[in-house]
Structures are given as C-alpha cells and as structure tokens.
Amino acid sequence: MMPPTEPRWVRYTLITVAMLFLTGLVVLPLLLVFAEALRQGLSAYFTALTDPDAWAAIKLTLLTAAVAVPLNLIFGVSAAWAITKFDFKGKSLLITLIDLPFSVSPVIGGLIFVLLFGLQGWFGPWLRANDIQILFTPIAIILATIFVTFPFVARELLPLMQEQGRQEEEAARVLGASGWQIFRRVTLPNIRWGLLYGVLLCNARAMGEFGAVSVVSGHIRGETNTMPLHVEIMYNEYAFTGAFAVASLLALLALVTLVAKSLLDAVLERREQRVP
Amino acid sequence: MTSLPSPLDSPTLPPSPTYLRRWGWKRPSVLPGFGLTMGFTLFWLSLIVLIPLGGMILKTATLGWDAFFNAISTPRVLAALRLSIGGALIAAIINAVFGSIIAWVLVRYRFPGRRLADALVDIPFALPTAVAGIALTTLFAQNGWLGAPLDKLGIQVAYTPLGVIVALIFVGLPFVVRTVQPVLADLDPEIEEAALCLRASRWQTIRRVILPSLFPALVTGTALAFARAVGEYGSVIFIAGNLPMVSEIAPLLIVIKLEEFSYAEATAIGTVMLSFAFLMLLALNGLQRWSRRYEEA
Amino acid sequence: MIFFRRTLLAGVLALVAAPGFAADVTMLNVSYDPTRELFSEANKVFAAQWKAKTGNTLRVRASHGGSGKQARSVIDGLAADVVTLALAYDIDEIADNKLLRADWQQQLPDNAAPFYSTIVFLVRKNNPKSVQDWNDLVRADVKVITPNPKTSGGARWNYLAAWAYALKQPGGTDATAKDFVRALFKNVPVLDGGARASTITFVQRNIGDVLLAWESEAFLAQNELGKDKFDIVIPSLSILAEPPVAIVDSVVDKRGTRAVAEAYLKFLYTPEGQALGAKHYYRPRLAEVADKVADKFPKLTLVTIDAQFGGWRNAQKTHFSDGGTFDEIIK
DSSP states (O other), X not given: OOOOOOOHHHHHHHHHHHHHHHIIIIIHHHHHHHHHHTTTOHXXXXXXXXXXXXXXXXXXXXXXXHHHHHHHHHHHHXXXXXXXXXXXXXXXXXXXXXXXXXXXXXXXXXXXXXXXXXXXXXXXXXXXXXXXXXXXXXXXXXXXXXXXXXXHHHHHHHHHHHHHOSHHHHHHHHTTOOHHHIIIXXXXXXXXXXXXXXXXXXXXXXXXXXXXXXXXXXXXXXXXXXXXXXXXXXHTTTOHHHHHHHHHHHHHHHHHHHHHHHHHXXXXXXXXXXXX | OOOOOOTTSOOOOOSOHHHHHHTTTBOOOSOOOHHHHHHHHHHHHXXXXXXXXXXXXXXXXXXXXXXXHHHHOSHHHHHHXXXXXXXXXXXXXXXXXXXXXXHHHHHHOOOTTXXXXXXXXXXXXXXXXXXXXXXXXXXXXXXXXTHHHHHHTTOOOTTSHHHHHHHHHHHHHHHHHHHHHHHHHHSOHHHHHHHHHTTOOHHHHIIIIIHHHHHHHHHHHXXXXXXXXXXXXXXXXXXXXXXXXXXXXXXXXXXXXXXXXXXXXXHHHHHHHHHHHHHHHHHHHHHHHHHHHHHHO | OHHHHHHHHHHXXXXXXXXXXXXXXXEEEEEOGGGHHHHHHHHHHXXXXXXXXXXXXXXXXXXXXXXXXXXXXXXXXXXXXXXXXXXXXXXXXHHHTTSSOTTGGGSSTGGGOSEEBXXXXXXXXXXXXXXXXXXXXXXXXXOEEOOOTTTOHHHHHHHHHHHHHHHHSTTOOHHHHXXXXXXXXXXXXXXXXXXXXXXXXXXXXXXXXXXXXXXXXXXXXXXXXXXXXXXXXXXXXXXOBOOOEEEOHHHHHHHTOHHHHHHHHHHTTSHHHXXXXXXXXXXXXXXXXXXXXXXXXXXXXXXXXXXXHSHXXXXXXXXXXXXXXXXXXXX
C-alpha cells in the first residue's frame, strides 16, 4: 500500500526542483564533457586519444589500477575477516584507522609520501645514495593511489560480513574444513557481490585519483602522467579537445561503473526477495 | 543494547573483569586465520597509512609549538581553512535540503526517468574529480552554458567562493541522498495513515512524524558530505580562481606551500587537516551509533 | 575472475613494457611553463640531429610547470638531465642543494640564457580600458591577471618590472614602489600557479582587462586565438628577462648522459636552435638570426636585474622569500 501523498501541484513542484538540481549539477557537466570532446569532430577526437602522451597516460592509469586494486582487495578481505570473525579489544580504533584515508584530504595522501621519499624527506638521502628513485616515478603514483583507495573494499565487506555472522563458518570448522576451504566454500559465496561492488568503486577511484597523484607525479609527459593529470595538462595548454577527449574516457568509465553497480543492485534485490 | 552488531561498534564485552582477564585482548574462537589476517591487516595498515601519516606528524613535531602555531595562524592559512570548512558546511547544508527532496521524490513518486535519475545520483562518486572540475568550470564560466545566463543576472560562479561551494555541493550530493533514501523507503506507511486518521494535516504529518524519523539519517548524511568536502581538491581548484584570502582552499595551500618549498607550513596545515578528519570520523562513528539506537527506539 | 585478473595484469604489463625498448637514450628537460610549444618542436629537431650524428635514438622527455615549483621538484629528486627555467635564482637554488655546479652560469654564453624576452601587456581587442603603461594598472577600474610570484618565474619578472617602473618615476623610492605594486596586486582577481594557467584565465575564461605576460606568451595567445581578439601593448619600460639553462651534474653523471645533455643545450645556441626560438617568439641572441626577425620584436627600454636589483639572489631575498615584500603586500 502506498502511503498518503501530497496534492498534485506539490508533487510536480518537488519533482521539478529535484530534477532541475540533478540536471544542473550532474547531467549538464557530463554532457558538456562529451560535447567539448567532440566539438572539433570525430577525427580530432581520435587524434587526441591516439597522441603518444595520452596513450602513455592511459597505460599508466591501467597499470596503477591493476596494482592498487588487487592489493587493496587482499587487504580488504583479510581485514574484514579479522574484524568480523573475531572479537578483540581495540576493534573500534582499528576500523577508524582503516577509514582514515577516506576522510583525509587526498593532497595529504601525496604530501606524506613526499615527506618520506623526497630528497629532503626522511628516507630521501638514503634512497639517493643507494640509487633508488621513488618520488616522481610510477611507484609513488601507485603508493598514493593505494593510500586513497585503501578503505574501499574493507568498507563494503565489513557491514556485509558482520550481518552474516559466524555460525556457517563455525559449523564448517566443526565439520573439519580448513581455513582456506571455509573462506572459499562458505564465506566467498556469501560476499562475492559485495566484494565485486567494492572492487568496482575502488577501481573507479584508483583510475580517477587526482590530488594525491598530482603531488607525487613530477608531471613528466609520457612517463608519470596518469589520465587525470593528462587532462589537467592539456587543459592548461589550450588543448581543450585533447583535455576533454581523455576526460570523456574517464566519464565513460564512471558510466560503466554505474551501470555495473545498477546491475549488481538488481541481482542483490532479487536474491533478497528469494530469501523469505 | 541488543542492536544488530555493526562494524563501527566495539563488540559488547562481558561485564565481568575476571572474564576479561581470562581471554586477554582477544576472545578465543574456533575459526582459523586470525593470526594471518590480523597480521597482514596491521602490516599493510602500518605500511600504507600509519607510517606515512606518522612521518608527517613527526615532521610537525620537529617544528616545535611556536613554529607550528606561527605556521597555521597566518591570515592566509586561516582564510584557507575558513573557506574549506565554511564552504563545506554551506555545501553540506544545501545538500541536506536538496538531497532530501531528491531522496523523497525518488522514493515516494513514480515518474518517467526515475530510475535514470536514481542512477545519476551516484555520478559524483564515480566521476574523477579532475573531470568534474574542468566540466563544472566550463559550465559555469562567463561564456558557459549556465555561466552566461547567470552572468546576465549579475551572478558570477566560476572563480569566486561561490564556485568553490558549487563544486563541493557536487561531490557531497550522493552522501545525503544515499543515506536518507533507504530510511525513507523503510518508513512504515501505517504511521502516516494513523496521523491522517488523527486529522493531522499532511504538512503536520511530515513535520511531526516523517522528518523526526529521518533526522538521524539526514544528520549522518550531511556530516558525511561535510567530511568529504572539507578535504576536496581536484574538483575545486579549477573553478576556484585560487586567489589568496578569497578563494584559496586549504588543500591547495598545502600544495602551494610544498611548491614554495615551505615544508614546515605544508606539514603544519596537513596535520591540522588530518586531526580535523580524525575528529570528524570519531564524530561520525558516534552519530551512526546514535542513529541506529534512535531507529530502534 | 582470478583468471581474468591474471590476463588483465599480464596484458597491462605487456602494454607498459613495450615502448620502453624503442628509445636507446632518454633525457629529461624540466622546464618552466610557457616553453611547451618551443621544446615540443625543438626536442624533435634535436633528436633527429642526434640520430643522424650518433645513430642513437633519443627521446627527450619534458616536464612543465611554474618555474619555482619545477626547481623544487628537481631538489626533491625529479631526475632532470637539464633544467631550462624562467630565471637564474631557481637554478641557483638547485645549485645550493649541491645538485649542480655553483658556477653553472659561466658554462654557457650570455649568462647561460640562449634567448631573452621581456614582459608586455596583453589587452582585449581595441584596448577598451585604454591601458597604455604600468600606471594604468593601478586604476580602480582595471583588473590585472598575473600568476603567483611565489611559484611562477614569469610572475616574478612581472612584479620586478612593475617595481622598476615605479622606482623610475619622479620621486620614486622603495616605499613608493612598494605602494605601487601593492595597489597593482589589489587589482588581481585570480592568482594562478603558473604563467600558462594565467593565460588560460585571461584568454579562455575572459577574466581581467590586462594580462601581464612573457612577450612570447602574449604573441602565442594572440596567434592561437586569432588576431581579432587581443592586442599587445608595449609599456614605456620593461625588464630584460633571461630564462637560463643548465646541466644537472648529479643526474647526468649518474645516468651517463652528459654528452647528450651538453649537445642539447648547445643546440639552442646554434642558428637552427635560435631560429626555432624566434619562431616561438623568444628573442634570439645570435646576430644573424636576430637581424632576420628584427621587425617581429618591438624595441623598448629594458632594465636589468643586476643593475636595478643587485642580481637575482638579492631580489629573491628582499621580495619573494618568506616574510619578504611580496608577503607583506598581499597580507
């Protein structure tokens, strides 16, 4: 039964206000990215995308995500297992610390690695003496990305695994299953959609991170520019088509992420309905 | 308290201190893997988060109190902190209003395009901040799609503090909608029916019945939007104009200080922002616990 | 899913590794903001020459940004083989950190600056605010665009040129100059990090009435966006801006790239390098090239940093260090 509702004019006003707000703030910027990217025509668009520097940026972004996401995936699963399957003191503090990168400014995510690995930082002189370069290389970019995407998988899994409790795992244990078997056969099937969801968000953020990466990158063309940094550089060079062309790829990534998320939501909803 | 355990709660510990002493810091369990997963979690957490952040705090500590205080009390730093925090607060309040309207419309009304609109709410989560930054800037610039008509009305958005707020509204929007939406969907229609039977007007029902039950979720969502906006960088720097004392946000000032080689000031501002983020997180944890208890009451 | 991940990872690694073998030699030129176009062309020409001469494939990588910021990145460990920055002090600072020799400015002719330039005004078409000289910039109705002197080299030249103008006025003292520059910065609505960002603000975003810019940047803006949109105004006096170049000894010695780095910088002094500079609106040093393009560059009185401000170290200390004149002005 639908609850009582408002007069027609109130409904229409509210819908209009909500949709205008969404249009102005979300839809128009999204449309604008594609409009600007295609303003000089398709061939200019593809020229911009096949530019060697743009291509190098795309590859670096893929590499960054390919390293950062699996590492945070392993971390997220392991942290969620330790936190939800066991009781120990200081759990609350541990969770807050895991959450910290989420609420701290991304710029700080870059700053801390400059302070560690910069020539003026804690380990800088030692690294230089041993001929190891970290700051202004892809390694620093990957580290900064891992930092900002740190809590993403864990945050998705924690409430999910908490809700599912421990009985199934404990039963499996009593029946003689090993730890790995329990995880593979009992836990994983329960959390796989939530896990995928976390990976999705983690990946979107890893590919799109700007602030932290910008601080540690050094902005060497074709070498340490990720896609968002390339967008900024092109934007600062009057090369608006180039900037928005690469931006349109990132916007596409966002759209794909959202579609996948909607599909996941639908799957989850159906599963919930099946369980009485 | 017999609530659903939440990851944000510490486990309900048995009251007896002798029992506490018996299982030390960890309650025994038949499940395997604690040592491995806890070990890896702490190792990775230390490596990526704690040691680097500790390095920053240590660097700040070497400054000494006076130098630290001098670094963060210059008018420029104070103005930047004021803009970051004040702008985030204004943006969060605007999001609270419009976010609730959007959540209300999405849950309560059926209209063409509702599902699409629902999906679009998440765009600010998924769209990289730099892309959002250049798109909003182009949109609101004097010759932009929205900037041009606004300019005719004498309103300048891009390159003013107003632009900062627009960007912060953008990044915070999904937090309010996504926190309020599920609570709204779970509201029992019978309560509203009852209010109607008691001859409450619709407005009275909303004010006295619906809003109070949404309140904790609304506060939590607003706080999340606020926390996210305080540290925002990518989407703001393009649209802000970055004028010292006027439209320069704190994270940008960190970057500028770094570029000026004033490590001390950069770390000092960084430490202030880190402490603020930590306090926000603690407040949020408290808020979420409160709102769960509220829901069950 | 694990299989998928593995293939993806392998694919990505292959993608990234592939182009690494194409180039025999690479070098990194860390440069300031408005030289993007100049070096993107010069790097290709030089790489072709190098290939013809040595048979080695050379890839010159470039990084651009505000000059001060770039210097600090190098000090922080950015492995630049050569630096080509907006002003000598920024390279001095790298030298102070022992990354290159202290007498770097004696290693190449003309104070190690292969080109020179100056600061001019870019105004909107037909100069609607009728800006003719520096004193028009402090008028209440004029909005001035300049980058931040703390991070941008061009902005420091802007600032010092304005200062020098105020000093040369009748009754001009350091105190009147300071007031003049303070009044000028009161008229600045946007303070970007680098010269290029300021140009964007003025040209693309339509903010401000005057852009204080490198002469090269002003010409570029005028030509990239059509002659009908902007005019260049030459003030009665400006400053001789020498953007210098240097080899970063600590890096080339470690990487074994000294020969190519030296050749690269010397190339900028050759007729071909000088012509490339002139093409991108940098004033050439070599007489034979300068004569050919003389009509391109207007003549004006240029004060020098050494005569007017006692060299860059002094100017930096007085004006741009923490608590210096600039800090007092923007308070």
